[in-house]
Amino acid sequence: MYVLGGLAGALVGFLILWIFIPGGADAAHDHAAHGLTFETVSIDELKAMLEGNEVTVIDVRTAAAYLASHIPGSLQIPVPLIEGEIPHLPKGKPIVTYCSCPAEESSGQAAMILARGGVRQVFALKGGFDEWVARGFPTRAGRE
Numbered sequence: 001m002y003v004l005g006g007l008a009g010a011l012v013g014f015l016i017l018w019i020f021i022p023g024g025a026d027a028a029h030d031h032a033a034h035g036l037t038f039e040t041v042s043i044d045e046l047k048a049m050l051e052g053n054e055v056t057v058i059d060v061r062t063a064a065a066y067l068a069s070h071i072p073g074s075l076q077i078p079v080p081l082i083e084g085e086i087p088h089l090p091k092g093k094p095i096v097t098y099c100s101c102p103a104e105e106s107s108g109q110a111a112m113i114l115a116r117g118g119v120r121q122v123f124a125l126k127g128g129f130d131e132w133v134a135r136g137f138p139t140r141a142g143r144e
Helices: 006-020 024-034 043-051 063-068 079-088 105-116 128-134
Strands: 039-041 056-059 095-098 122-125
Touching: 039 043, 043 128, 079 105, 095 105, 095 128, 105 122, 122 128
Parallel strands: 039 122, 056 095, 095 122
Antiparallel strands: none
């Protein structure tokens, strides 16, 4: 689990995102123009994948948010560190990233980084964690 320290960590994270994503935060909405694409999966699709143990799920929210509540079985890797973790991710399964925002902004950025790093089956969770909770699906607090 990763924990970035306070304001300094947040500033470093934003700087790294600015470097990785051409055009800064606006590029998340224009990812196809840069040759980087990702698909989304629905809450129901992710639930089925989890039930079949057919997916690796990555929570890109903060460590504090993850510890408070997360999708069971998910890994917590913040967006600024995701590229460095590509070699360590399980192979042979799709990867689904999720965040709290309903527009897949952070999870989409993570998915683009993973795709650029050679991950072929990467998806962002449509509606994010908040939609997962709203649908009444299980969550877990603390560390896995």
